[in-house]
Amino acid sequence: KEELLSPKKNQVTTYGMGYSQQRYSDLKQIDRKNIKNLSPTWAYSMENLSGEQSQPLVYDGVLYVTNAKWTMAVDVETGRQLWRTQEDFDPAALRVVCCGVSNKGAAIYDGKVFRMTIDAHIKALDLKTGKVLWKKKFAEWQDGFSGIAAPLIANGVLISGTSGAEFGVRGFLDGWDPQTGQHLWRKYTTPAPGEAGSETWPQGSDAYKRGGATPWITGSYDPETDLTYWGTGNGGAWNPIDRPGDNLYIASVIAVRPKTGEIAWHYQFTPGDPFDFDAVNENILADIKVNGKLRKVLIHADKNAFLYVLDRVTGELLAANEFAKQNWAKGIDLKTGRPVPTDLLDRIKAGEEVEFWPGPRGGKNWVPMAFNPKTGLVYLNAANQPRIFKFSKLDEYKVGQRYQGVQTSVPPQNPNEPNGFYMALDPLTAKPKWKIPLMDYMQWGGMLVTDGGILFSGKQTGEFVAFDAENGKKLWEFQTGSGINAPAITYEHKGRQYVTVLSGRGGGAPNTPTELREKIPLSGMMWTFSLPKK
Ligand SMILES: O=C(O)c1cc(C(=O)O)c2c(n1)C(=O)C(=O)c1cc(C(=O)O)[nH]c1-2
Numbered sequence: 418k419e420e421l422l423s424p425k426k427n428q429v430t431t432y433g434m435g436y437s438q439q440r441y442s443d444l445k446q447i448d449r450k451n452i453k454n455l456s457p458t459w460a461y462s463m464e465n466l467s468g469e470q471s472q473p474l475v476y477d478g479v480l481y482v483t484n485a486k487w488t489m490a491v492d493v494e495t496g497r498q499l500w501r502t503q504e505d506f507d508p509a510a511l512r513v514v515c516c517g518v519s520n521k522g523a524a525i526y527d528g529k530v531f532r533m534t535i536d537a538h539i540k541a542l543d544l545k546t547g548k549v550l551w552k553k554k555f556a557e558w559q560d561g562f563s564g565i566a567a568p569l570i571a572n573g574v575l576i577s578g579t580s581g582a583e584f585g586v587r588g589f590l591d592g593w594d595p596q597t598g599q600h601l602w603r604k605y606t607t608p609a610p611g612e613a614g615s616e617t618w619p620q621g622s623d624a625y626k627r628g629g630a631t632p633w634i635t636g637s638y639d640p641e642t643d644l645t646y647w648g649t650g651n652g653g654a655w656n657p658i659d660r661p662g663d664n665l666y667i668a669s670v671i672a673v674r675p676k677t678g679e680i681a682w683h684y685q686f687t688p689g690d691p692f693d694f695d696a697v698n699e700n701i702l703a704d705i706k707v708n709g710k711l712r713k714v715l716i717h718a719d720k721n722a723f724l725y726v727l728d729r730v731t732g733e734l735l736a737a738n739e740f741a742k743q744n745w746a747k748g749i750d751l752k753t754g755r756p757v758p759t760d761l762l763d764r765i766k767a768g769e770e771v772e773f774w775p776g777p778r779g780g781k782n783w784v785p786m787a788f789n790p791k792t793g794l795v796y797l798n799a800a801n802q803p804r805i806f807k808f809s810k811l812d813e814y815k816v817g818q819r820y821q822g823v824q825t826s827v828p829p830q831n832p833n834e835p836n837g838f839y840m841a842l843d844p845l846t847a848k849p850k851w852k853i854p855l856m857d858y859m860q861w862g863g864m865l866v867t868d869g870g871i872l873f874s875g876k877q878t879g880e881f882v883a884f885d886a887e888n889g890k891k892l893w894e895f896q897t898g899s900g901i902n903a904p905a906i907t908y909e910h911k912g913r914q915y916v917t918v919l920s921g922r923g924g925g926a927p928n929t930p931t932e933l934r935e936k937i938p939l940s941g942m943m944w945t946f947s948l949p950k951k
């Protein structure tokens with residue numbers, strides 16, 4: 418079992434390519450010199466048009482991959498399907514996904530592959546046959562819950578989150594026995610009256626029950642601290658009129674014990690979050706020098722446009738710097754750990770219509786960044802897009818219905834203003850080593866960095882691209898036929914390095930602007946690349 422958990426060159430059994438979620442590989446068969454020869458080895462049809470956002474896994478020469486409709490096992494060498502198992506959800510459940518019908522991935526452990534489903538279930542499939550070994554309902558999808566994230570196995574416990582903050586659900590994490598599917602614990606991410614943190618909610622109100630804070634992207638795990646690190650979603654409703662206060666643990670990182678669900682520490686990125694600043698973006702674990710001392714840290718580029726470094730043992734804030742354009746905070750005060758707000762929030766609260774940056778898509782959305790421990794840099798694609806925001810009347814909460822209370826629109830884009838940037842940053846200062854403007858569209862593909870000096874990412878317009886990680890120069894690209902909005906992986910099989918990525922327009926951004934819908938056909942393919950055999 419332990420061998421399943423430590424990252425190996427020929428195995429990718431976790432979301433993020435290892436518990437630290439660095440999306441870094443020390444493979445270097447594919448390098449700056451030979452990348453021009455990188456070629457498709459095969460392509461596999463996902464038989465799906467609703468969008469591909471999943472990160473594949475690899476075990477013993479087999480790829481395990483998910484979308485909303487299927488779980489599939491595919492042979493690495495030939496691209497032939499070994500098995501696939503269909504999801505049998507009620508199509509009506511698609512009503513309660515806020516931002517596209519997809520799935521972000523699975524987890525492998527002890528001969529099983531674990532995944533969540535759109536209709537709020539979690540299940541275990543047999544690695545060899547795809548047979549469903551157990552399946553549990555974690556909530557009623559009719560109430561606004563959905564399961565899209567890859568689960569996490571930590572210290573023998575299977576941990577899963579939920580989506581649904583746009584529907585005013587109350588977020589939580591669940592712990593399960595991976596063998597039997599027995600439910601072990603539930604930790605709500607908004608506290609009930611009397612619990613720690615409840616003082617940050619209006620007293621005598623049940624606003625916490627609709628408070629959001631959904632952990633909808635997989636946490637990372639440090640076996641030494643025995644803590645998992647999960648980001649939590651936005652506050653519910655977006656319009657905070659019914660929930661004055663900081664509202665723990667919305668828009669936060671929580672350090673959670675895998676055996677019990679206990680919260681060891683927390684840090685809130687956006688107190689009271691009125692902007693849909695989900696804080697679910699990946700928490701990368703690394704050991705880096707801070708003021709000359711090696712520290713165990715957690716690196717997080719938030720939707721709110723600040724790049725944070727925290728001590729992952731204690732939760733102490735070490736650095737917080739702007740990485741994308743924003744106008745809601747003057748900065749983050751390192752002493753108090755709190756943002757120093759501009760007048761923007763007061764103005765919207767007073768009923769004014771405002772243009773706010775970075776908009777609810779964030780300075781960066783869930784598509785993951787990568788960290789290279791050798792260069793100490795993070796590689797990410799940032800968005801550079803504002804939104805017009807005006808709080809409207811907050812309608813009475815109705816279970817399973819959208820609960821937002823905000824009118825938003827996208828202002829016309831200045832053609833000289835980039836839609837976003839590809840960048841390599843120092844996590845402690847957010848100073849770019851290099852920065853490349855994205856003039857056509859913001860990007861929604863994850864990052865993967867290798868010891869061969871290559872940075873891989875995909876574009877909404879379908880190109881799978883390799884950059885020189887040193888300077889961001891494009892070295893190679895391949896048109897996959899539909900938009901890429903998923904993270905790639907790399908691994909070794911029988912001495913050969915492969916790179917695999919999913920292509921298929923879908924998810925939160927790629928269906929807007931409408932222009933992209935017209936230009937980019939739907940598809941669902943898994944592409945695998947390698948260097949030609951000599
Ligand atoms: O608060 C939530 O529960 C929640 C869930 C999801 C989701 O399930 O994909 C997204 C969001 N929020 C969200 O705010 C967002 O911008 C977003 C983009 C995407 C995507 O798949 O591209 N999902 C989501």
Ligand SMILES: [Ca+2]
Nearest residue numbers: 582650651695
């Ligand atoms: Ca959200």
